[in-house]
Amino acid sequence: MDKQVKLELLNANNWLKICDLSVSKEQKAVFPIPNVYWIGISRYEEKSELFAIKADDEYIGLIGGGYDEDGITGYINPFMIDQLHQKNNYARPALRLIMKYLKETLKAEKININHRKENIVAGKIYDSLGFIIYNETDNEYQRQIDLTNFAM
Numbered sequence: 001m002d003k004q005v006k007l008e009l010l011n012a013n014n015w016l017k018i019c020d021l022s023v024s025k026e027q028k029a030v031f032p033i034p035n036v037y038w039i040g041i042s043r044y045e046e047k048s049e050l051f052a053i054k055a056d057d058e059y060i061g062l063i064g065g066g067y068d069e070d071g072i073t074g075y076i077n078p079f080m081i082d083q084l085h086q087k088n089n090y091a092r093p094a095l096r097l098i099m100k101y102l103k104e105t106l107k108a109e110k111i112n113i114n115h116r117k118e119n120i121v122a123g124k125i126y127d128s129l130g131f132i133i134y135n136e137t138d139n140e141y142q143r144q145i146d147l148t149n150f151a152m
Helices: 015-019 035-044 093-106 119-127
Strands: 004-009 049-055 060-067 073-080 110-116 132-136 140-146
Touching: 004 093, 015 035, 015 049, 015 060, 015 073, 035 049, 035 060, 035 073, 035 119, 049 093, 060 093, 093 110, 110 119, 119 140
Parallel strands: 073 110
Antiparallel strands: 004 049, 049 060, 060 073, 110 140, 132 140
């Protein structure tokens, strides 16, 4: 069963708390970039909106969404749950919330998300939500979901 989580727009009051979150040492092989980097790139390159992921009153992760390169399709990046909060069923509800944001606010009919091939846990979560692999590179799977008939 999904846990109750909420997204809070990243702002001057919470961004430093999000910078303190991290994946485990082992996971840094598949998610090597610290949150402070994502905050910078979201503002100056990808132009995605970032959200702090909260469970109760505790910050547990970071997720972002915006338009993919085509300017029409939604894109989720980054997405991380802090090492102390993993395996607590926070990922699916956080993804559903960003999917809802992309569908309702940005009017995206499809959403893309990429993940490293060795990140098997991420792949299972994306599969469970209906993301299908539409392309792959040497290192990554590129997935997409069609939101036309997706119930939020």
